[in-house]
Amino acid sequence: MHKHESGILAILTVLALGALAARPMLGPSLPCSDDVGFHLLRAAQLDLLLRQGILYSRWAPDMGLGYGYPLFNYLPQLPYYVVVLLGRLGGGLNVGVRLTFALSLWASGLAMYRFAREHFSAVAALVAAVAYMYAPYQAYDTLFRGNLSESFAWPLLPLALWGLGRLARHGGRKWVLLTALSYAAILLTHNIFAMITTPLLGLYVLVEAMEGRVFRVGRDYIRRLVPPLGALALGMGLAAFSWVPAILERSVVQLDRLAFGFPFSYWNHFLSAGELFLSYRPVFLDLMNPSPPRTLGLLAVLCGLPGVLGVMWLKTGRQRRQVAFFGAALAGYAFLMTALSRPVWDTFPLLQLTEFPWRLLSPAALCLALLAAGATDLIPRGKAQTVWGVLAISALIVGDLFWLTPRYCANPLHPGAADIRAQELAGLIGTTSAGEFLPVTVKALPATPADTFLDRESLPEGTDVFTETTTLLTGEVWLDLPQAAHLVFNRFAYPGWQARVDGISQPTFPTTPEGLISLLVPAGAHLVEIAFGTTPLRVAATLVSLLSALALVLVERFGRRSRTQAPVAASEALSARWLLFPVALVLLKTGLLDAVESPLSVHRLQGGGLQGVGVSTDLVFDHQLRLLGYEPFAVTTRADAPLALTLYVQDVVPGGPDYVIYPELLDAAGEVWIDFPYAPTVYKPPPSQTSNWPPDQVAVLLFDLWPKIGTPPGRYTLALKVFDARSQFTYTAYAGDQAVGPRVILGEIEITHPRTPFNVETLAPEAERMSALLGPVRLVWASIGASEAHPGDPLKLQLAWETAASPQADLRAQLTLEAANGASFPLATLPLVHEDFPTTQWQVGDVWRGQHTLRLPARLETGSYRLDLRLCALSGASCASMESTAAIGSLSLTAPERLWTVPPLDVSLDTRLGASVTLVGVQLTPYQMPLHAGEPFTVTLVWRDEAELDTALRVFVHLQDDSGYPVTQSDGEPVQWSRPTTGWLPGEIVLDERTLSLPPDLAPGRYRLVAGLYAPEGPRLLTADGRDAVLITELWVAEP
16 A cells, blocks of 8 residues: 555544544534633634734733733734634534534544654554544543643643654654644643653653663764654743743742642542553443543553553564653652652642642543553454454443543534623632632722723822723723823733833732722823733743744754654554444444433433442432432541542432531531531532423432531431521431431441641631630630621531540530620530540640530620630539639620510411410511512511520421422521520510512412421421411412
């Protein structure tokens, strides 16, 4: 076969084999992923600039809430130019992003084939191309992270390596051109990708410049190093206009927002060996939110492992050198992705800029692909190697299917400035996670977006503004000032902004705290111009790039050709029959695997339940939200380690309420011992609004439950509750017709001592620390959660204790409320932390947290109070008080105005609920028939307290249809949570006004209005005849 024809055949074969990997990127919309929305809006910003004739800008004028954002001074723009170009060819930017992803995937396969073909046979190079295209991390990067820039960089790395190898061995001006342009493109695509691959490129040059079996550093070796290292230097120079300011101007933006905060701290992102070499997973067809892990993939490793083990049996020294080098590089990258490398990361701050160690999977996947090529060439060429190639390629594709099953989300087809503004108003500034490129002078974001260029509030009274014109990067105002004034312009101050008054440059100053541009303008008529320009550093960097481009032109024009013709590893070409293989694979995937259930793809929603779940359940909240099961969790965990929880949930009725599923870690007293249920970093959550969940799919919810700092050892309960996202109403779980309760108990957890002892510095806020030595323990922090309160209110007491000496008895805390008039009110005697962990088990130096909820007595009067704490030593049934007392907080208490007579009623009920509360009656507004859909109506419940309560009961008012389903409701503590029942006095009348809104689509007819009381963690209170709700009246809803 002619060389030209074999090249075309190889290209077609690689493209065909990559079709299954590229297909998900060409779906109906963009995949649901972490960052693809960011990249789409960045491309939109670039498109807006280009449409105004601005070919290159470091400033994103529509970002930063319209005040501007130096995004493009720090993030390279090359991929976005490609997106804009493809988008303008047809389909818009949304299609442009999808095409860029797909073309990058195909290009990575072609580039890898060409690089591997330099050293290995055609079949081996084909295996390497497939291993690279179907690397699980490439699919994860594209379909689940949505990282356009990293995906765009994947084909550039093998191109740069190919050029470097040719230059080191043979020289040649076209290889200088390829290497310099490839490396420059990497630098202009993704800063971190460039940082983690540059060492690989440099070391590869050192290895490829070797000759013979014995390595010597001599003149010839140095001479061979010059062309590839010079090409890399030219590539760096070409991209200097981008990366030099990005590095040297870091101090003028707020990159510390990313430094070590969750989830950006590198130590949270190491991979375990199990994650690194993850085995195959079947596709879960019913799953709403697949969360593929980050991995090299066990099947890919098995395809490459023989290459390392059999390196000495490879035919040529060049092949052995390639496998040895990339095997060693793979081992190095794998080590740096595990927690064993933590000391290395701690030592080198530059490495920490990578943020996520698993980012090294990109170059690691390239190394593994080369090893797979080496393994293939261990097989004798001919039929045996072809069979191995078919098997290896099939395994690599099958091993990636789990990562090639994204879900798709709606994104604007033609995004613009309004879409950028909408995302920023939702809290994500400048298409970045933490607003890390805000100028350092921005201490607080302005209260409103920028809709004008000149801040009119900065103008003195009597100013005449004749004209005000703006473009994306400039603005000018012609005005007449009655007096000198500091004018403020709605642009963030940042190096590059320049101001002129009547054509004369003027200094600018940032305002405080918003960091806006301000300059002093004298009285009189003036033309004030503001424009974003450049800086000396940027000019110098651009000059370096221009000189490098000139040098590259000179090399191309006058440089030498290759010293010798570089031989290809083997002269045989691919057979045309290889084209049949990808066709068969596509037909097998689309015609069989996608249509028929198999071990590769399964439906797990079967028979009304979920198959293959560790613990199967069928609990229903609000008649529609189903807890289908959960995975077994660890029954023992350390106090400083997370507890992993996996739940499977289904919302079977679309368009209903939006639910929040919330796990809790509780002690025996009901105190919650987690601050917030974090999600694992690899997790891809379902849509936040459960009303948008498809009813025939399952959502998997993953949580990392971190105990609070200072959590003491002991027994805890893992529980789950579901509440309404809008009203905060907690739903009761039902198993069939049987009420389980508002909390579902999942199991018991034993928390043990932390691996690293807790300390006061991490537990207690510095401004609130104290030091009160109370016998053998020291109180180092106390918080009562409020400075103002009402009778019956809860006090959320938090204490931090440090052991000064080993306690010989179990200590208790006696809490007393001291009034300003000298009256004393004992509140409670409590364990210092909880009953499971008495102080007799404490060791010297231990630091522990205590949490308790107290109720203020209902009979307290208005005034100032101090909360005192004294310890006592428990001895049998008595507790001997110690002398020392610590004041742990003060309260300003306001008693309510109390009502003792019943007002006029529209409906008289006089129904007692439980033993302590009577629903006397109600007032209705409006009290006429009929009501109309979409309108509100008010119900005032009139309660009478019969006895003091120690539980804060909650009220429910439901408007029910004939089936008993509430079509609208109001739930919560009385009087908008301001009058807890624990603050009521016997005989007191409480008016509890509640407004209910009828749904706009409510069908006309008769509805029942009912009300009642329930305990937050218990059942409803019953009437004397056993009913759990009181029928108030029937209401009619009229035709619209």
